[in-house]
Amino acid sequence: MTTLRPERYSALAIILHWAIALLLLFQIGLGWALEDLPKGAVQFAGYQFHKSVGITILLLSVARLAVRLFKSRPAPVPDGKAQMLLASAVHVLLYAVMIVGPLTGWIIVSTAKVRLQTMLFGKVPWPDLPVGQGLHEPAEVLHGALGTVGIALIALHVAGALYHHLKREYVIGRMLPGVIRSHSAIGIAGLLAIALGVGALICGLFLSFPASKAPAAAPSDTASAVASDVASEEPAEVATAEPVVAESEAAATTMASAWKLEKGGRLGFSAEYSGEAISGSFSRWDAMIVFDPEDLPGSSIRATIDLASVESGDSQRDDMLRSDSFFGVGAHPTAQFVSTNIREAGAGRYVANGTLSLHGQRKPLALRFALKIDGDKASANGSATLQRLAFGVGEGEWSATDQLKDAVSVNFSLKAVRKAP
Template identity: 30%
Template sequence: MSERPNRYSAVAITLHWLIALAILSMIPMGLWMSDAINDPAQQALAYRVFQIHKSVGFLILTLTVLRVLWRLSHPVPALPLEMKGWEQFAARATHVAFYALMIAMPLTGWVYVSSGWAVTTDHPLAVATSWFGLFGIPHIGFVEHAAEVARRNIAFASMGAHTFMAWGAVVLVALHVGAALKHQFLNRDGVLAHMVPVFKHVDGPTAAEPKASTKWAERMAGLGLIAVLAVAGAIAARPAPMTEGPAKAPVAASAPQDADVVAGTAQAWTIDKAQSNIAFSGTHSGAPFTGTFGEWDAKVWFDPADLAGSKAVVTISTASGKTGDATKDGSLGGAEWFDPATYPTARFEADSFTALGGNRFEARGTLRIKSMTVPVVLPFTFNEASGVATVEGKVELDRTAFDLGMASDAAGSWVSKAIEVTIKVRAERAS
């Protein structure tokens, strides 16, 4: 049997304190944001804190898995011999409980966000998950795609378990810190030096390795404590029966296909994609956001002297809509928003143009997003010099008319109903 070390390894110490700092930051975040998220004055900040909370949770989960693997492959310091048997049992069981808690809490949080349901409002709320905005984290498939009633029940149960375990974490942290300080300043047995290198190690007899049966009893006690907290929380958080179902978005039998384009008779133009863009903007939790569509195609025939023969058809890849925020972009790609898997393109077609005076014009047509086709009037300016035209236009759209975000946010409490779309186009006369 290998000799037990005097203190934990540098890797174990580093992981311990990283996880400790993360947990200590999570508790006040969770307590504050659960109330602030429903306060319009604090909603924008609470949303950002919620995203940080999720990211830190996944960090804790990853670090804990690494720490468990490290501990299984590296011996740990023995406890002092003068510790009573029940103290040794409690110390080891508490360590197991901590490990279980640091894995179970992030997992229940992951289940909750995967459900797409907000327990505070008892309403669907589909929000994508990203890790500190750097990359998306997929939701748990069987939870995300479960039936509506099942997702609601899962959301309440997982959040109830998450909340009870959070309070359990507060108690365990208090006990852990209290025990460490007791050993350092009352018992003076050097236990704290195992994890804090600045403290001096105290030589003395150490307790023998517990029997295998005792080890299993310690593990079961620690795991049982967390299981009781989780089950109690899940039961206590059972939702009331649904009195009415959430708003349901229209469902199309199949995605419409883009028809072949019938050319206009006016002057044809070739779009310079590098010098052109289609952008959108709105507000989320009271804070402005902007985005662009990276992939689109436009066929334009336009002549101020031949408005009757003018026409424009723009096809946009819905999957290319990006805001630069991984969480928002993940939500845009969900079934509740653009749903690119079912509706890969949006289409604007204008075949009626009106001169408004000077360089100002108006294009009338239809915009199809998902299964919804809505009449749209797009005011724009047209300027031409040496066969090169610049076009700028702006239109405000009501996202609810296009079945965007209707299950989670039909009222516009989170994402503004009004979404502004701007176009800037540079084009050359086609030969």
């Protein structure tokens, strides 16, 4: 027999209690694992999901606090003064973690240098908080510490419940369905709850976020096949930071040679935001180049860029660029440039006219480059200018050009060696 009258919390309080407990443990595990996720689309998806779970915990916690304040609940369990004070402190601090944790995350997102629209589970837009930039750093510090604090408080909370259970006091049973009444059944249910909590924490730690894949390509569509390689789970050379080049089938019937790019190449971009230049680059891209100055009709350039590999020196800005408002890497993981003709524009200078496919749009693009060939070695650098809005890059508030200008400059530099016939 238990030593306390079996008073219980309301059904709504019980549901909210266990839902928040599992979500909170899952969220802590996920938060610890985020920095170890692969950079790019995988980590971006992880952070977006983390934000969605955090807002869910915040909403449920506010509902739980309202239930606690406005619905009757069992009286505190009589105990020593120190034990009762500790129990009250743990409860108050747990509510603080449940509410302050998501709030600090919300502040971090709302005060980022370049704000990214929060979409709850990719569907429902969530507004930013009207707070100042000065709160960003304190929110980051506090948010980072709350995971460890939360685990410590949960451990104390569980220890207190087990302490009362071992004293055969009806404490755990007050937060369980009424059908669970006997002391042994309550003990089993409590152990099961602990196991589920540990499972939620582990699930958050090891949850995987697969990168988006490009659509399957027909064998004859070389450019699309390259895109599929970029997004595959086991990419070959394109998964590294150095681009690679392959032969074109047309090379066999032309003078133009296939070239293999060496390490150290760069594909970058620059744009103007609030009067300041913003620059970045892509760490994963692939190119198929066949070229000879004496056979320009037989020369060609095909390039595919993994948009999730964007790096601009600001993680929040990179997340924003990968979002649906800009590159939309979930639906359009790659950009492709395919030349239609290459013409000479002066001594050692050329223009490759072609088509750029980006964000579901296909538009003409002229790529200007300077090339120097010394035997079987070559070096090149070039640039192009595109209008981002023509490709739908920068939607909603970012479609205005008063802060973020429409023109974007793309630039590259590379060295290559001629492939053996």
